[in-house]
Amino acid sequence: MRILNLSEEEKKTYAIDIEQLTTEVAKELQESQVAFLVGAGISADRQSWIPLWGELVSSLLWVIAGDEGRDEVQYVERLMGLLFNEVIFHLMTQIIGLNKTAEALKACMNTDSYSAIHKFLAWVIKEFKCPVLTTNYDELIEEAAGWRQDDLNKFNDLLIKLHGTLSKVEKARFTINQIFAPLEDNLKEKAVNALNDRVVVVAGYQGLDEFDVIPVLFDEAHPRTILWLIHSKIDPTIKEKLDERNYKYFRVDADEFFRKVYKKVEQGKSESELDNWRAQCSSNQEGWWKVKLERWGEDLWQSSKNEVRFLWACILDYLRIYRVYQDEIEHRPAEEAYKRFLNESSDCVLNLEVRMRVAYIRRTIGISSLEESCEVIDEIKNLLEKTQERNGWKRLQMLLGRALHEYGIVLQNARDHVKASLVLDEAMRLRTLINDPQFPYSLFQKFINAVQAARNLNYSVDSLAPTGWRSWLTGELEKYSNQFKEASQPEDYGQTLHNLAFVYQFLAEEFEKLRNFDEAGKKFNDALKIYKKAMGIRERLRDRRMIAQSKVRIAQCNLGLARISYKKGNHGEARKQISEAEKLSSDVEDIYNEIPQERFRWDDVRKIQEEAGRLKKILNSMEKEH
Template sequence: MNAIIEKIIEPSDKFTFLVGAGISIDNPGNVPSAKKFVENLTKLCVPAEEINLILQKESLRYEVFVEQIQRYIDKSLKFLDFLETRMKPNLIHYFLSHNIISKNHVITTNFDYLIECALMNLLSIGEKKQINPIILRKQYLDINQIKDLAKSAQYLLFKLHGSKKNIITGENTFESLITTISSLGKDRKEGETFTIESYKKGIISKVIKDRVLIILGYSGSDDFDITPFLKEIILYKKIIWIDHILKTELEDIEIKHFNSDLNLSKHEKFLYNIQKKHNIKTYLIKANTKTFISEILWAKILQSIPITNIKVDDDTEYPDFGEWINNLNEYKNIDIITRYKFAGYIYYSLSDWKNAKRVWQKGLEIAKSKNNLRGEAEFLTNVASLPSNEMTSSKSLEMLEAAKKLYTMLDDYEGESSCLNNIGAIYSNKADIKNAINFYLQSLNLNERHDDLEGSTVPLLNLGAAQGKVGNKHKALEYYQKVIDVVNKTGDLQYKAQALMNIGVVYKESGENEKALNFLEEALQIDILLGTIPQQTVRLNHIGLIHQNLGDYDKAFESFNRGLDLATEIDDYESEASLLHKIGNLHDLLNNKGEAIEIWEKALKICEEYDMIRDKVSILNSMGFSAYNLGDYSDALALFNRALEVAQINGVKDFIIETYDSIAVVSHALQDYESAYKIYLKILDLLKDGDNVEKKAKYLRSMGISYYSYTGDDETAIGILKDAQELFERLGDSQTIGEIEKDIEFIHSSD
């Protein structure tokens, strides 16, 4: 073992330590894990009957949980004051403090004060004044002005995720905390979702450059900033990652090397890729952290400095967090309505719509019985706006209008804005884009009147989607970019992910697949880190389509199947049907007709079971085009007519138009030009009151060609084509304008 360590750690090496929460769990530090914090807070903040179910949720992130705590219960995050009861450093804290004194560097993502306490215990009264925890923006900028940190008299500790206070100076530094999902995404520049803030980069790069980076007590789960930053700077000499194990014997220590990235954990893949791409040596050492430091690292790095003798007190001297938290006013007698709101949002954050709805409906009943108008309004809004909502659109609108009236009565513009957005979304789903835009603009104007930057995110996002639906791609991109600009200031990453995906979809539809893929991959990474599985299935759906467009069919299948597995895991039947549809389409493209039909039938079965009319129409259309491409026109026509019947039940114009178009294409192939022409007349009649110039132009062109084939009337046909050409000129589509010129030339030459 020592011989191997000799090769890993050389006498000339300088060190920087990156340390996470795991270093503070050992006695006498005895800081509870994030999981323990969540367990105790859950017991206080949710209805008793929901405790066990919520705690069983493996995907519940500490940051997501704290987001809701701060929103509803503890705005100042006073529960973190518990860390002031944990001021007795353990051996690891003393080891790190000796390294700071020896001019090695320590970076921590922890909120506790144990490294500072160890430094105070080791230094004289005069030297203690030189302890400088780097917490605030100004400190990062000031310290970066020092050219040679080794010559500085200060003892520096870089607290990368901030701290509630600077215990050396007593200064309140609450603004620095990065402990919620929003704060993890806040103050990021464009393209910096997964890295530390720009003002921290200069000095952190400096303290890592040309040094051995040793990672302790850290699982690598903070991928919002740490690991991406380490991938970005590539200035360190080598990385040694101590992966903690419970066994304390030296013979249990294992040094791992990686020859491929198969079956590796997230941080193992990180080490493998750094080594492979940048030729930087990386080591993963599985060891009990305390044992590895006391038996190997202390002597190797600190050499003659004696190991600090730690007095481990009896655990009973420490207040228990579960008992301590009961003394905070914020957590005493939390009212039942707040508990139901909180529990619902926890389920919602985990994409558990069914339990979110159940809890919020119960909360609604309680709010009504207590005449709590604010609670009633919020529960009404939440229930009516849930994804995968089984309610009719008219019922949802009724609930949202009722909530809006209550919010107006309460002079609550935020609640009113939320209702306006959700009403707009219902109209958008009904393809009534004009009404949808009207409600979105009302919501945006309401937030702008109150200078609410964060509140403008959702209406901006919705306006982008609405503009995209009517073909205004440039306007859509403008709105999406505004969303990203806002989120980079406010930090709500779920909306950034949505905006990135929507931008990707716009580029995909414009044929810029590589560009689209970059945006969608970034959106997917945010979703993975937020743990939002339904959103992951949507991103994977689009990513699969892009790989398909690029001809990379294996990657397309991989993306579709990844999404399908996730959708099946959470019973997301809508995504399941959609992904099965895409997999069937890909098999059809590859001429695997039997597999395609089998998979489409599975998707249709789901659609029929859950009355998913839109998806059913799309799948029947795919099956129809498959038959059409094989020359089975009668089968194709039967499938398209079946799709039309379903679309007309729903009454959504877009689906009726899409299916009419399919029937017209087959009719044209069957040389039934009269039927094709009459169908295009119906399509244009449906479009006459809408604003989608692109669709009007497309179908005018098709109608002109069908009319000529039907009647031989070249003058009228050319007039129709010129009308279409004029619309394409308004759109700036020179390619299609040229194609129509060829259509007209063909008609002239046929006379």
């Protein structure tokens, strides 16, 4: 049964179905055969008025921006769909520290105002030993149960906090690296055991934990069935997974559903709060947490002004808010935020890092010079000569490796490919020496520089590419992608897969030029498979910029396969591949229209459309002749 949009006639069936379902859940509950999975929705818009993540992050951005960055928040809010919540918290922990980040979460979630749903969940644990799994950090189920520490130990296997708990929020999972990692083995085992062969009722949960919770629910555990209660809409990926397994999802008020279940349970101790379906604790006022968050922000700005400035600049940089126009006046929010930081910062090393980021931003929008990059490199080298302290020396070495890498790209863009290759060699040697995990980026960049030299100046690729690259480069990039995966670094994992796919794509194009169409087809298909895998990571990160880049490369491979298909006489397959490429280019157009700062990549879309048009003309001409 799947119920989303209902006619009046369907609503009659809906009412019967809900009655039947709540009766079945009540029956199974008394046999301890029900498990509950709940998310932030059960704590929002009720007595607790704990904010949902989107509202929390939006308010947090205003606090971090401060008065001086207030005009820049509007640019971030337009792109909130790109801002993976855990990225914000990852940046916060890196820049202002774990403890201060944890204090922000506590300010927004630390309340004892539980609701009837929290009371119901505490009741099913105590009365029927039914497990409750939650992604929430708040401790409102514990509060509703009236538990103290001894009780928490007693019910530890029944109340399973998948992402951690507020009293130990420093150990909770709220940064991107933590969320990308699978659940710890012991926690995963508890979750699987709790879900296996039970009726699983899901409420207040969107299902966006694609890396840790969702694989356990759908792949590792084996529920008897799932009843997914929907408040307003369902995520398309979750809908697909539920449909594949014939699990149920339907729109219903969670309070109504759980109240009906409670009323139908014939066993267990009665609870007055549940009899009336009204928690006896005092209710918070809506938005109570905003005052606490603002106070946290005021304290943070007083104690760590420059760190907060740097954090805000990094957020703008992450979203690539490099150049915007308002009333026909150009603004460069990320660069301006970094410069506010530089005006008062006395951290020599961090200042160099920021200047390097500013040079990168200026390069991206086409206004940087070679001199900017050279100056930063020279200053890093001078500071290295004066630095004795080991940690400071290592930090500078890492920074120098990155600066050399960036300088190599600047030279490549200036078409000085020979010098770019030499600089990238220097970056690779240094990064190897200091065991820099970013080494594979320089390795791949050396290859890209050779490809660009071949395309721009008719160089032989082999004259500048890593020696013997055809026999080992794909294997090396695959090895590094796996290392990023194991280290729970999703952006690096996705990007290195994308780079690996490009090498296969280039090999395919080489075979195509040699008219070895069988090998070319194999390499294009290898590239497609890996590009799609990389895009899957980017989709789970909701990074539409990178998704667009993946779609561009996939479309290019589709067109390569179309060329091979028509040369082999398979016109139907050629048209199918062309159609897929055109659909992808249309998707990319939509993304770039939503993200103005990515419009410098429009040329990629134009070339795909031109090649698709050229191939269709060839096919039409060939088919007319026959």
